[in-house]
Amino acid sequence: MHPRRDLAASRKKIQVSYVIRDVVEKYNRSGVNALQVDPTNNRLYTGGRDSIIRVWNTESKNQQEADPYVASMEHHTDWVNDIVLCCNGRTLISASSDTTVKVWNAHRKFCMSTLRTHKDYVRSLAYARDKEHVASAGLDRQIFIWDVNTLTSLTTTHNTVTTSNVSGCKNSIYSVAMNDPGTVLAAGSTERVIRVWDPRTCEKRMKLKGHTDNVKALLITRDGTHLLSGSSDGTIKLWSLGQQRCLATLPIHREGVWTLTTVFDSPSSFGCVYSSGRDGRVMCSDFRHPDCNSYVVCEESAPVLRLQLDGKSTPERIYCATTNSSVHSWPVKPESDKVDVENMEGSEIQDRLFDDEKPYSEKPCYSIPGAACITQYKVLSDKRHILTQDTHNRVVLWDVLMAKAVEDLGCVDFDVEVKNREKILYVPNWFSVDLKLGLLSIHLEERECFSAWMTARDVPGFEESDPVTKINYGGLLLRALLEHWPETHVLRDEKSTESDDMDESSSQSSPSKSSLPRKPGPGGNPFFKVPRHTPVIFSESGGRTLFRLLCEDAAGKTEGVSLRETVPQWVVQTVVENRIPAPFVKLSFFLQPHPSSGIKATKNTNNKLLANDMLTIGKVMEHVHEKIICAGDDASQSSGNGGSGQGDKSDGEPSVSDSSDPHKDTTTSVENKVELFCGEQSLEPEWNLRTVKHLIWRSGNDMILQYRLKT
């Protein structure tokens, strides 16, 4: 039935992740790594760190006029590092830190295929326009050259891609470039050397040494004779590939140069080249002039990740993508201005260059707004809510179980809010969080996913169910995430294990789409659902993405097949076989009379007790009240006798049970009669044992609780 499951088990551990987000994430959440302009259709494509490629309408220049947002292209699960628009704007290729390269139909905005040959982040793409070839390169030191026409003609039956593999790079590649005819391929890496190949034969041509740090940006002239490189060492270098030497070095940036762009007006040389990087200054350097004199186009407030020129025949404006989520467009000097520069005297130019000169544009002519990016988070002590702060300084409270925001607190002090929500409560960690997308990503791993067992009545919002029902956060969440998967509506095994209370209460709340004549299974959970648009991601622990789908899409046929192949056994156990692999955690502790209580310690009061770690102190108080104080002398006598042979008793026989108490109101009355202490600390009845153990007792030894009667 599941042919690949064994295989999956032998692979790396698979984790389940999901992203808490809005149905439509209209604006970039985090930095924008890549830009592409489609001039014929007036479209701008942005590849964001929030994993989404967005399409914008550049026609509506006036912001008030209309919303520039056109569409989102979502399939990546990590930063989109680079995009290339090819085939006259029909096809878009994207490279991502999820280690994949994806081919998109740019007009109909769907993902046509996913290329999984890279083994690490794919950092850069290069495009040979004349041949419609795209090269992808990444931190795995590999470069693959793809024929776009082959990629777009892939079908489910005809799905083998032959590519050329350019090898020889010894370090992680951060930039790659090809000339339009596809005769020269260059790659910049942390090796600090630019390596050049002939992509037609994949043979090495040369190495260019000179930069003293990572090379992050490359441009090659159409004829493949000259190359321009931008490096983290802060310089831009012009190279002659024929002479294999550096012709000029421009130290025009204060920090690393991350992006270069130009409009080629001659096949063999560079014209005006625009550059920017960590210092946020966009510079324009004229390479037709022997001094390569430069001027400051504009100044961004954040490091610039990518520049893209736009204009029908000559560049009119430049798009600037930064580590902030908004994209700005700045006017550039028209061609005529260059004449002035040429007429200037050399010395004058030098003075101007190193002056803190004013940028040409003070204000962007147009901006695509960005959304807030979450920058810090704090998982609250209930291990269910997360407090976050974003770049707009808004503090938001999220519910991990429901996968949604609960409360927007506005611009308040984050630390104060965290402090206000501190509670004396201990719940084991059962998930991990990351913010790389600028949104909350929650990761569930087999190791800890099931470690949080709760009593339903202690969980706000779940009170209505049977109060003694034990719920497992991880288990419930997995069921909610996969509730639309038909597989989960088929009860394969009528095992009634420890989670049987779940079976009882699990109604057929979710509509069973399965028409199979089997008995309907659990399908989701009775307590909550996650938003249908929630992306669910299966990936190797901390590594490659295996499969991404939206929560609601699990009902689909093809998705069902993929799920069957990728869902790891530990998740299948929970959502299909309806078993939670983690047992309750038992805690052993001693109950002793408080020294001030005047009660003499009888033999049995030293007995070790055993209970579920989520048992409340109120229940322990009840136990004290009923079994020790009210039971009186004869009870203590009899158990005292038994206490002598305590060692024979089956594992920790004297236990405090949580069994549903018919007379529930005794709890409140018991509070007024009995007091419990752990060390100096008086214990509240609503605390549970593990909270006391972890936050008050704080030792690996068995906990000692002391009781006394309230007077």
Place this chain on the structure above:
Amino acid sequence: MVVELENHEETSLPLIPYVGIQNMGNTCYLNSVLQVLFYCPEFVQRLRQTRLKIQEVCERDQTNFSDEKFNILKELDLLYTDMNSSRNKIVQKLSNNSQELPEPARSVRPTKFMEHFRNENPLFEAYTQQDAQECLHCILNACGNQSLPCSQPKNTEWHEKGQVQKMCGGRKLQSATVMKTSISQNPKDPSTSKHKKIILKRPPASKYASTSPSKSLELLSSSVVSAGCLKHLKRKRIVSSNEPNCDANKENVFGVSRESISTSEPPSKKPCTSQDLLPSSKNAGTKGLNIKGLKGIFAKKKYTLWINSSKKPTGQPLKAICKKTVESQAKAKYSKICTQPVKTNASSDKDNFIQDLFYGQALTTIKCFECETEVHRSEPFQDISLPVKASTTSDDLGPHDLTNDVPTEHEDLSGDLSWALSEYAAQDILDGENKYYCNACCRLTEGGQSVRFKQLPPVLTFHLKRFSTSLDTCNFKTTVSKITSCFKIPPKIDLKQWCVDSSGDETNYELFAIIIHSGSTITGGHYLSFIKDTQSGLLLYLWCIYIEFFVQYMFGLVESDETWLEMDDEDVKVLNNEAIQRALAGDFDNFFTRTPYLLFYHKTK
């Protein structure tokens, strides 16, 4: 007995004023280290001071403050006293040129030291061959941790508990045998944890695997230890205050206690259980408690008498100690020299002389390749582990070497110290599975890690990583083999280019000792040490008079005012200039497998 036989043979050799240390069954690793430390005057002197201080404290309070945990330190000092007296005897014999004097012992036998050393470090229990570097660590740590009861590591960066935990978690907490007990995070019982050490290792995948600068870097778990020690000291003080004859020692002890209290970090919640000490234990938590505070405490506790009558000569206890330990005239002289600074320096003494002498600070910088943000972290180091170029492979060059496509020139093959230091400081790329979590990017990114020196110690130790691991395809296990390639050792080196602040600290160093591993495998072989003796000009002179036919030969050495010695267990040889020059260039005559392993440099002015 084997030893006697050897001694007999030895008599045919000329008598020279240097004392060997006898091998007690594969203990050459220990002997070579002991000899090096013996020729490190700062160490010997500070060792003596510390021991006297401890002894004073111990004598004061026999019941509560036993000196058992200072055994290694004590025995080491005794051993050195012994070696000194033996040397003086030889000098005496040589200078008198008389036959009456009995043949002096040419070597000592460190039985008692070995006994205690093995007790403390079970790693060295069996009579097996051991690593000299490991041995050096153990000796230094034994002396460092014990030097003062309230000492704490100088580097305060690790003091936060969170930091310590992070280190234990993020890095590999090596359960090496040096570590007697694992670090306890339990604040409940500080008294049970006496010498807890943390051994920090870099993650194994990094370039510095297993032999990082901080290899086996042991740190006191300060919050726990200081609290425990505080208790000791306070008890001591109380007891002593009840005995009027102990007045003489007050000032000195007071010096110690003041230090101890002012340096103790806020201890755990219950630092002391002793009821008498409650007021001071409360105050002990505050860092800057000064002498006035102490007086106040003791005034409250009615120890005013003890405090006020403090001006009395401190010489008395020292004399008493001298009486005990000094047996011969030579010994007395030696003690006098060594003890003199105690009087003057006692108050200015820092906590831990091992920290002062052998530990420096290294600054590790990690730069994210994505956002190019740099983060810095400084760590203490005792020795610097340097790579040794394997002579057979030329393609195994560092990442900074840009010419690694073409075979390197022949002359490049023998690495020297500068090359190794550059290699050590060069950027180490954290990529692949080793990525680094960048706080600015909120994700795992590639990064470059590089190391520079922030502070250099007076005695600098270089450790040469002469191991190469290779996968044995037949047995499917990794084999470790020794790199025997030649490594040039400069007699002087300036470390300025590897320092953070090139303008500041003194960066010139001069070689004074080499520990050499002789043998072709990593698992076996022999250790011996080459040591430069700069102090014994006089001794040598006397010796030259005695053995006239050697005068000519020795004259060159006397002139240069430094004598290079070859210490091979009980055998000590004087090396001539040519031999040592060849050795520094990596040429050990016929001993092809002799390779320098540990290098010791002194800071020069």
